[in-house]
Amino acid sequence: MLLSFHDSHPHFIYHWGLSDTSFNSITYDSRKVEPGTAFICVKGTRTDGHNYLSQACEKGASIVVGTDADRLEQGSVQYPNTTFVQVSDAQSFMSYLSILLYDRAHEKLKTVAVTGTNGKTTVSSFVRSLLNKAKVPTGLIGTNGVWDDRIRRNFNHTTHTTPEAPDLQYIFHRFYEEGLQAVSLEATSIAIEQKRVDGVTFDVGVHTNLTPEHLDFHGSFDAYKRAKLKLFRHVKTAVVNLDDQGMSHDIINEFRGPLLTYSIKEEADIYVKNMTVTSAGTSMDxxxxxxxxxxxxxxxxxxxxxNFLASLGACLHLHVPVPLLLEGLRTITPPEGRFQIEESLSDYKIIMDFAHSPDALTNVITAVKSFSHRKLIVLVTGAGGGDPAQWPNMGAAVEGQADHIVVSVDHPDRLDRRDIVTGVLSGFQDPIHPSISTALDRAEGVHKALSYAEEGDIVLLTGIGFVGHQFVNGEEVPYSETETLEQYFLSEKNQKFQT
Structure with missing residues (x-):
């Protein structure tokens, strides 16, 4: 790819070196630089990419982009064969370069971006399912990884929901080259704020809901909301949840394109009445x-x-005929770890759900209670990689809602596990109640929750157990919820055999 400075570029200020420079890859990690790479100096919370400028040049970077004019000019003297570019916003420029490198691949696909505090993974998964059923080959990018229209793919996925711009644009490019026609993806508030989707106009933007989350990153609920709203300035059509008071009316008031509303409580463009839970699912009008x-x-x-109604709205914006959508809904299922029911391992029901916010926890407990059961046992976790202010709210949301509660830890990273558990317990009015127990490790917490269960009970395992790892001391440690369950029942079987 040839980058020419004869033309204007977003955020471009000045350059040193060749006016026309070629590059074949983009990265902000100097360890991944190869000859011909464009290296972007991103200033993060822990480090500054300008500190690795020399390392990138030594490894063959053809272009170095940053915001610090003095350090870039110094680099141009030391490395005269490298082009140095000063910009006003390195992250946004990285997204722009990525779009150029991959020949605007996103514009050749139908794109659906889903944002909201809860439901992003489920809605984006439902969209993929419905479109594929309608013979529109569709991929998925989100918390559960990258999927084409058939299988999970092993693409580089630097962040665990919305990839960084070079990875995102590469996935779009590969999908298009492989014949896919659409992609559904999760657009997080952090990704929007970090400019990972700058320069992209999505065909459909979907809003699920808004409750407090990531306030440690955004600083306030209002800033969090503003980040979410930014998405709807870069979408052609919108789908809005009328039941959400967080920001539905803001979108409706500000958005000027085609818009569909959905609701389970009132009349909307898409809504339901007369919902009845059956053993096979939910019947409704x-x-x-x-x-x-x-x-x-x-x-x-x-x-x-x-979430299902939201996905219908997205597909309607893409002009999928209603009969095809009705055909697709018969086989639609939640993605892995979202209200996933396991009944084959024991004589009690195990339900696994990603619920890791107070609102999501309340919703899933309400849903679980619609099933017939004797006792309800709930595993609730505090997330070390999340906002500590949410820990007590998780405790408050689950207190009094189950016969036994196990408080544990997800992704402790560099935090003390005991502090996380204590944070969750602080939200209970009676944290020493005999129905409450603790476990400092998620696998231990799962096993403890299962140990309380008997025939006819329900064990609800909530939290971030389905991302394939746990963050511990700055590293990704492999973790499988499925293997954790299998280990428990294998151990239980062995104990019974020995007895």
Whole structure:
């Protein structure tokens, strides 16, 4: 790819070296630099990419981009064969370069971006499922990894939800080259704020809900909300949840393009009435632009029905015929770790759900209680990589909602596990109640929750157990919720055999 400075570029200020410079890859990690790489000096919270400028040049970077004019000019003297570029915003410029490198691949696909505090993974997964069923080959990018229209892919995925711009644009490019026609992705507030999707206009933007989260990053709920709203300045059409008071009205008031609303509580462009839970799922009257359609969907919980309606709205914006959508809803299922039911391992029901915010925890507990059961045992966690202010709120959300509660830890990273557990317990009015126990390790917490269960009970395992690892002391330590369950029942089986 040839980068020419004869033309204007977003955020460009000045350059030293060749006016026309070629590059074949982009990175902000100097360890990944190879000959011909464009190295972007990003200033993060822990380090400054300008500190690795020399390392990148020694490894063959053809272009170095940054914001510090003095250090870039010094570098140009030391490395005259490298082009140095000063910009006003390195992260946004990285997204712009990535779009150029991969020939605007996102514009050749239909793109659906889903944002909200809860439901992003489920909605984006539902969109992929419905579009593939409608013979529109569709990929997925999000918390559960990168999927094409058939299988999970092993693409580089530097962050665990919305990839950094070079990775994101590369995935778009590969999807297009492989014949996919659409992609559904999660757009987090942090990704939006860090300019990972700058320069991209999505065909559809979906809003699920807004409750406090990531306030440690954004600084305030208002800043968090503003980050989410930015997405809807860069979408052609919008889907909005009328039931959410967090920011639905802001989008409706500000957005000027085609917009569809959905609701499980009131009339909207897409809404439901007469929901009834059955053993096979939820039966209801579905209304699409006032046309009544009786349906049964294999989903449980009002929040999952809401997510389903959001996905319908996205597909309608992409002009998928309603009969094809109705065909697709018969086989639609939540993604791994989202209200995932396991009944084959024991004589009690195990339900696994990613719920890691107070609102999501409340929703999933409400849904679980619609099932017949004797006792309800809940595993709740505090996330070391999340906002510590949420820990007590998790405790408050679960107190009094189960017969036994196990408080544990997800992704402690460099934090003390005991501090995280104590933080969750501080939200209980009676943290020493005999129905409450603790475990400092998630696997231990899962096993402890299972140990309380008997025939006819429900064990609800919540938290971030399905991302394939736990962050411990700055490193990704492999972790599998499925293997943790299997280990428990294998151990239990062995104990019974020995007895």
């Amino acid at each position: 579905l209304y699409i632009k006032k046309e009544r359609i009786p349906v049964l969907v294999p989903l449980f919980g009002e929040y999952n029905i809401s």
